Amino acid sequence: MMDQVPDDGGSGAALIVRMAAGDEAALGELYDLHSGRVYAAAFAVLGDRAAAEDVVEETFWQAWRTAATYSAGRAAVATWLLMIARSRALDRGRSDTRRVNRDAAAAEGDPPPTATSQPDVSEPHRRLAAGLESLSPDQRQAIELAFFEGLSHSEIADRIGAPLGTVKTRIRSALQVLRGLVNMRRGGTRQ
Amino acid sequence: MTDQIQHDEIRSLLPAAALGSLDAAEARQVNAHLPGCAECTQQLREYEETVVATFESIDEPATMGSARAAAIRSRLLRRASGAVPMPREVSTVGRAVRQWSGWLAAASLVGVLFMHHAFHGPIAGGWLVAGILCFALVGVTIYAMVQRARVKAVTRDAARRDTP
Numbered sequence: 001m002m003d004q005v006p007d008d009g010g011s012g013a014a015l016i017v018r019m020a021a022g023d024e025a026a027l028g029e030l031y032d033l034h035s036g037r038v039y040a041a042a043f044a045v046l047g048d049r050a051a052a053e054d055v056v057e058e059t060f061w062q063a064w065r066t067a068a069t070y071s072a073g074r075a076a077v078a079t080w081l082l083m084i085a086r087s088r089a090l091d092r093g094r095s096d097t098r099r100v101n102r103d104a105a106a107a108e109g110d111p112p113p114t115a116t117s118q119p120d121v122s123e124p125h126r127r128l129a130a131g132l133e134s135l136s137p138d139q140r141q142a143i144e145l146a147f148f149e150g151l152s153h154s155e156i157a158d159r160i161g162a163p164l165g166t167v168k169t170r171i172r173s174a175l176q177v178l179r180g181l182v183n184m185r186r187g188g189t190r191q
Numbered sequence: 192m193t194d195q196i197q198h199d200e201i202r203s204l205l206p207a208a209a210l211g212s213l214d215a216a217e218a219r220q221v222n223a224h225l226p227g228c229a230e231c232t233q234q235l236r237e238y239e240e241t242v243v244a245t246f247e248s249i250d251e252p253a254t255m256g257s258a259r260a261a262a263i264r265s266r267l268l269r270r271a272s273g274a275v276p277m278p279r280e281v282s283t284v285g286r287a288v289r290q291w292s293g294w295l296a297a298a299s300l301v302g303v304l305f306m307h308h309a310f311h312g313p314i315a316g317g318w319l320v321a322g323i324l325c326f327a328l329v330g331v332t333i334y335a336m337v338q339r340a341r342v343k344a345v346t347r348d349a350a351r352r353d354t355p
Binding site: 024027028031032035036037039040041043044049052053056057060061064073074075076078079082083086087090132143146147150151152153154156168171172174175176178179182 | 203204206207209210211212213214217232236237238239240241242243244245246247253254255259260263264266267268270271272
């Protein structure tokens with residue numbers, strides 16, 4: 001399952017070029033091609049249908065507005081879109097969490113919860129990616145915090161109480177394992 | 192720091208860069224290094240593809256209802272064609288003029304009032320009247336700005352909810 005990023009053979013890049021020239025039909029075609037996977041990624045982070053739909057719209061809107069900055073050599077179109085989607089979803093998740101905390105604190109008159117007690121709104125909706133099961137528990141914990149919550153190195157270190165260097169090593173080794181799996185499965189697919 | 196050491200250090204940061212989990216200073220380092228290093232650019236691309244492939248491998252991915260998908264598509268196309276007004280990118284000067292236009296108008300009127308009273312003294316206690324008018328003008332201006340902000344918020348909200 002880890003070889004699904006579509007290789008659009010350049011047609012996606014052509015759509016982006018048309019979008020940069022102001023062709024609205026190209027935006028529609030791009031949406032038809034990728035909205036499903038953008039929604040799935042947003043939902044995986046947020047676990048909320050309405051919020052994920054908002055992220056889909058904002059992702060394609062950002063793609064429309066920044067089409068001129070897209071570089072085909074830098075990333076495939078699907079990768080570019082999903083990186084935007086993940087970023088927008090993480091922003092939305094942080095914003096929602098802040099609002100939930102504020103509302104809860106206002107309702108109960110208590111101080112806002114600390115980072116370690118923040119509700120994880122998306123946890124019940126996550127389906128662990130196949131590759132993550134191949135990681136050690138420590139690697140998996142670090143990469144899930146980075147992957148689904150968008151925490152930085154130092155934030156992860158604070159959250160799990162591990163040295164910063166250890167966190168960097170765990171993330172690096174985890175992504176290398178995942179990368180190896182992607183390459184292996186792609187090789188298997190081609191055979 | 193030699194170029195090779197810096198290159199090795201940046202390369203070690205690329206997995207986290209693909210995940211967007213670099214601290215701000217690290218992200219600046221990576222962004223400064225990438226334009227001149229094809230190898231790191233390629234590696235970052237591969238790591239980003241790995242991140243995306245991991246997303247794509249989530250079991251039972253959620254699917255969007257066809258009606259909602261069509262509604263979002265339609266709204267996007269209308270936004271792109273300008274049919275649905277969206278906040279436009281405006282220049283800093285333009286934004287500042289818009290933001291402070293109400294205050295500028297109020298200040299101008301107050302200035303005219305004070306100058307008028309300074310030269311003509313048309314009524315007894317003219318300065319007191321001018322002061323009261325000044326407060327009234329500021330109050331009206333604040334009220335108008337609050338109302339304008341509310342109208343903008345309602346308009347933006349309506350545009351977002353306006354699905355066909």
